[in-house]
Amino acid sequence: MRGFAEAPYAIGMDSITQITLGSAVGVAVMGRRTAVWKAALWGAIGGTLPDLDAFIDHGDAILNMTRHRAESHSLLVLTLLAPAMAWLVSRLHREQALFKRWWLALWLVLITHPLLDTMTVYGTQLLQPLTDHPFAIGSVFIIDPAYTLPLLFGVIAALCLKSGRGLAWNAAGLVISTLYLAWSFGAQQYVTHVARASLQDQGIDAQGLLVTPAPFNTVLWRLVATTPTLYREGYYSLLDADNHIEWTLHDRGAALMSQHGHDPYLARMAAFTHGFYSVSSERDHLFVTDLRMGQEPNYTFRFDLGADVSRVHGGHKPSLAGSRPDLERALPWLWRRLWGERVPPMSFVPEPARSPVP
Structure with missing residues (x-):
């Protein structure tokens, strides 16, 4: 249990x-x-x-x-x-x-x-x-x-x-x-049409496109467009003044996908997420992330697959390493973006200033 x-x-x-x-x-x-x-x-x-x-x-x-x-x-x-x-x-x-x-x-x-x-x-x-x-x-x-x-x-x-x-x-x-x-x-079908048009207008050839609502509403939508090597994240609100979508670019870890393509956990994640996943390496540990649930840079389902040696010898089981955004920052950002305000992406929002310690 x-x-x-x-x-x-x-x-x-x-x-x-x-x-x-x-x-x-x-x-x-x-x-x-x-x-x-x-x-x-x-x-x-x-x-x-x-x-x-x-x-x-x-x-x-x-x-x-x-x-x-x-x-x-x-x-x-x-x-x-x-x-x-x-x-x-x-x-x-x-x-x-x-x-x-x-x-x-x-x-x-x-x-x-x-x-x-x-x-x-x-x-x-x-x-x-x-x-x-x-x-x-x-x-x-x-x-x-x-x-x-x-x-x-x-x-x-x-x-x-x-x-x-x-x-x-x-x-x-x-x-x-x-x-x-x-x-x-x-609404999802309409936003999908807007997103595809935006990608085409910006000359982006995306293989996969995910359109899903931001938390607690169906007015603001989160978009993820994937290529074999990259993924882009964008947002579109039904209250936006125009259909322009600003996409932020992120690495999917294509070299790691190719290198570890035999790993059964990566194969399982690829199938379960319908291809909306990324792979990264930190401190010799391999990580796989479900790009569907969360927003840059925080994702609910991010898994530590362990170091190369431990994986080969079966000594490491995948563990959950996900994180969730700071609600004090995320909720005001979502609220402002929902109403059509063009605010910087969450991944680029600076940390709030802290008072100096006396």
Whole structure:
């Protein structure tokens, strides 16, 4: 089992959102056939079950990352789990006559969890065990209040209002949140078009292009364009006065990729990130970084693969060496950039001045 301090790095859509979505779906399907609190409770339990795999230790940090959202997020596995869970719930509450309805409700609760996770950039292995391909749309951030709050309001209304108005508010929350997902996908496609045009106008031949929202919103978007040797990071806000994108240039470590191409950990990271990764060397240690989650110079998933000798002899397991930005600097920067202000990239923002020690 992984410790509670490490498990949050194996991120999915945040737990509050998944619990709220599960409750909303459970209430919507069960309606007044059972007590609203029962539907909300079991929806919340079903909504969080798939993420319990975050506490399984697969042996090293890279396996822990790439094996998260695997079998526990498989549509096939969850479909097989639903009737067993419905059998248990219907008998626990002595509602055997509602078994089929509980089956439908809990099946929808379970499968909407990985489907929502697929809207983030991490990667969800929906078709395990048939394939370990990590599906990822990447049009919403893992925490987005604009998606969660309508669901939460609807569930609270369903629990508090005794008439059918509560169920109507719950249904409205589901509709609004679903429309928000549709909006995020449409916005992503528009920003992708803008980014491709910017690359073409600047004569940049990019092989890969990642377009994903900055934290907590779908107005400001982070862009990563890759070539075999370099990657560029840029930002575009839907509130920008024009479509010009300023790209910052960074080395991907192509020579190290070629030199260590046989390393199974690099191959696993290349596949899981769909090619959005970089390799670097520090103090004779090899590092591999997932470029999809974070921003220069801080990335959540950066792994120390060890020194050459220790790797050859199997004496070093990959360890997590990721970092997160200083929120005192990052949040004001994101807020200003979201509103269309052309501020210097985070990687070039100077450290705040410190008062001299008396």
